[in-house]
Amino acid sequence: MRFTIRDLFLLTLIVAILTAWRLDRSRLNFLWKSAETESQKSAAELKAATAQLKEARDYIAAEGAEIQRLDIRWSTVKGKLVLRPPPYYGDSPPATKPAKNLPNTSALAPNPPKL
Numbered sequence: 001m002r003f004t005i006r007d008l009f010l011l012t013l014i015v016a017i018l019t020a021w022r023l024d025r026s027r028l029n030f031l032w033k034s035a036e037t038e039s040q041k042s043a044a045e046l047k048a049a050t051a052q053l054k055e056a057r058d059y060i061a062a063e064g065a066e067i068q069r070l071d072i073r074w075s076t077v078k079g080k081l082v083l084r085p086p087p088y089y090g091d092s093p094p095a096t097k098p099a100k101n102l103p104n105t106s107a108l109a110p111n112p113p114k115l
Contacts, residue, residue: 067074073084 067083075082075084
């Protein structure tokens with residue numbers, strides 16, 4: 001059996017194409033498995049983030065109920081939360097009664113300021 005250069009070149013070409021195809025398929029298989037693993041990890045992270053979001057919403061709802069119960073007024077200014085006291089305080093703090101048993105003198109201070 002005699003092989004010509006052309007036959008050897010054709011055989012080399014076929015082996016090179018098959019080797020390249022096999023390497024490409026193995027690379028695609030590796031990428032597919034990596035994508036599946038990443039997808040499963042992302043799904044687990046999404047599930048954990050969803051649980052945290054639900055917990056945060058429940059907490060905010062409870063705090064919101066407490067704010068409503070205390071009748072605290074709130075608003076947002078430039079994206080920041082601003083709390084105001086309940087309306088029964090008005091613009092100034094509630095009036096206090098004067099303390100008992102304090103002397104009511106009009107005496108000067110012990111060290112008056114120098115002018």
